[in-house]
Amino acid sequence: MKASISSLVCLALMGLAVQSHAAESPQEAPSSVIDRLTLIYLDHKIYPAGAVECEPKVVGARSMIGCSNVTLNGTSMPHLWLYESGKIKSINGKARQLAEGTFANEPEISVMPLPLPADIDVGATLSAFTKG
Numbered sequence: 001m002k003a004s005i006s007s008l009v010c011l012a013l014m015g016l017a018v019q020s021h022a023a024e025s026p027q028e029a030p031s032s033v034i035d036r037l038t039l040i041y042l043d044h045k046i047y048p049a050g051a052v053e054c055e056p057k058v059v060g061a062r063s064m065i066g067c068s069n070v071t072l073n074g075t076s077m078p079h080l081w082l083y084e085s086g087k088i089k090s091i092n093g094k095a096r097q098l099a100e101g102t103f104a105n106e107p108e109i110s111v112m113p114l115p116l117p118a119d120i121d122v123g124a125t126l127s128a129f130t131k132g
Helices: 002-023 031-043 093-100 122-130
Strands: 051-059 062-071 079-084 087-090 109-111
Touching: 031 051, 031 062, 051 122, 062 122, 079 093, 079 122, 087 093, 093 109
Parallel strands: 087 109
Antiparallel strands: 051 062, 062 079, 079 087
């Protein structure tokens, strides 16, 4: 009987470990966050010509957002943002300039401290957003 109870406890603990790992899996930023970031771009007239397109993607183990200017001539290189703990954090130089300047008073926006965490690969993230 003791062996069977300890086996059940062990299985239950393993199940909890699997569930907690699954709960930590990154998800794309919610549509409300994408809408808010798009509105911030529009309010500040970052792209005076064309449209603003912000899209979420999971890159590696991170929830990323890429925002670009879409015109008849093409799409600009994206500004890269990390969505984490309810904040939108600048990743690449263009996003950082906005976070430190134009977007500095936006409560959802923050500047990501440098150096970036080792698991954030700016090149891979940029590739993820520039490949259709």
